[in-house]
Amino acid sequence: MEPFVRLTAVAAPLPRPNVDTDAIIAVQDLLILTKQGLGKKLFRRWRYEESGVSIPDFALNLPAFAAARILVAGANFGCGSSREHAVWALQDFGFRCIIAPSFASIFYENALKNGLLPVSLPESAVDMLLASLQADPGVEISVDLEACTVQFPDSTSLQFAIPPAQRETLLLGLDPIDLALRHRDALARFQAVQRRQAPWVWQALHGADGSRGTVSH
Numbered sequence: 001m002e003p004f005v006r007l008t009a010v011a012a013p014l015p016r017p018n019v020d021t022d023a024i025i026a027v028q029d030l031l032i033l034t035k036q037g038l039g040k041k042l043f044r045r046w047r048y049e050e051s052g053v054s055i056p057d058f059a060l061n062l063p064a065f066a067a068a069r070i071l072v073a074g075a076n077f078g079c080g081s082s083r084e085h086a087v088w089a090l091q092d093f094g095f096r097c098i099i100a101p102s103f104a105s106i107f108y109e110n111a112l113k114n115g116l117l118p119v120s121l122p123e124s125a126v127d128m129l130l131a132s133l134q135a136d137p138g139v140e141i142s143v144d145l146e147a148c149t150v151q152f153p154d155s156t157s158l159q160f161a162i163p164p165a166q167r168e169t170l171l172l173g174l175d176p177i178d179l180a181l182r183h184r185d186a187l188a189r190f191q192a193v194q195r196r197q198a199p200w201v202w203q204a205l206h207g208a209d210g211s212r213g214t215v216s217h
Helices: 085-093 105-114 123-135 164-172 176-181 184-197 199-206
Strands: 006-014 070-073 097-100 117-120 140-144 149-151 157-159
Touching: 006 123, 070 123, 085 105, 097 123, 105 117, 105 164, 184 199
Parallel strands: 006 070, 070 097, 097 117
Antiparallel strands: 006 140, 140 149, 149 157
16 A cells, blocks of 8 residues: 655545435445455546536536546535445545545544545535635645645645544555554464463364364354
């Protein structure tokens, strides 16, 4: 996972509250078997007519936001189902940070685990930022995870909060598997103790001869 330290990039405005995961990536598009290509389906029903023609006034279809890596949206972003594809689609499009007044809890956790930074700012501040982005399309803002600040186009700087453990994993570029591997020695010691204390569990999992078996219920 790519570390997130500081990002200065074009920010795209999406002045809508309650953007749900089905709007981010529609259920019929979940059949794509890889993460690559999901970005083409991002906000598909807002970006395209049924015929496939681009809707010209949707922000992500405007040339000024073609290189956007930050998305600024309304409150309760990512509500709806728990589909992780919503995060993957945003990332595949090119986004590394979403700024909103609030996020749905499952989306927030999915984003952090996949290296997409969700930043919560007061609604009044987000409204000011959205107005700035719409007035000056293509302007850049900066998100600094080390300092936990967002710098607006007018150089105003605001603090944001993020759980310390998740902040560290983003700064280091560690996903949950990477985190687990950092404790491989402790895990190995735990497994060794468990093999002695509960051998029947390991026999059920791997068979009496050590080959992998099926756990019976």
